[in-house]
Amino acid sequence: MxxxxxxxxxxxxxxxxxxxxxxxxxxxxxxxxxxxxxxxxxxxxxxxxxxxxxxxxTMDDLYLAVFRIGATVYLDRQQKALASDRPLHAFWETLIAPKDTRLLLEFMGLANHRKEIRAEIAAWSERWREQQITALNFIVREHDIDTDEFPPAALAVVIAAIGRTLILEQGLGTVGGHDEAIALVHRMLDRFEMPQPKARRGAQSR
The missing domain is CATH 1.10.10.60 (Homeodomain-like)
Known part of the structure; x- marks a missing residue:
């Protein structure tokens, strides 16, 4: 052409x-x-x-453009992770990707001084969390996880908080307890995702 x-x-x-x-x-x-x-x-x-x-x-226009592109990419990556064969593990991996999390933490720092950027982050955070909770509601039921003991919304918050804290501390040069924390998260996720989902068990029994 x-x-x-x-x-x-x-x-x-x-x-x-x-x-x-x-x-x-x-x-x-x-x-x-x-x-x-x-x-x-x-x-x-x-x-x-x-x-x-x-x-x-303005520089805020540039910052917002950077954030929106990164936010859109992350939303798509998170959706694919939550739709994968091991969604909890895949979701965890998206949260400990150093570049993505460090960029988000920088924007959170910038948001302390920029109201428009703070509002943008809040809006996108709600979209990320809504996507997480919607997927986790389905995932925990598929794996016979007690939703009273492990509410999907709480799982989303806790997993995200641990991942971001690790990246934040790594950026500061603090790594004490990180290996143990990561191992603990993996053990918990293995516990949840070891059983086969009900739909798959039913398909195999037929």
């Missing part, structure tokens, strides 16, 4: 915008949100500083 002249600037615009978002993401993960200034982002992306504000009038 032939690319028209009018289409080329749009392609360049998209590429430059993506480069700025990728550069900001990398800086926030590796150096923290305070380091992600317009000049630093421009240098990382290899463009002139003026281009940052051409594509993003």
């Amino acid at each position: 032939q690319v028209t002249a009018s289409a080329r600037p749009k392609a360049r615009d998209s590429t430059t915008r993506d480069m700025l978002i990728a550069a900001t993401t990398q800086i926030m993960v590796e150096e923290g949100y305070a380091a992600a200034t317009s000049r630093r982002v421009a240098a990382q992306a290899g463009v002139k500083p003026a281009l940052v504000h051409y594509y993003f009038p």
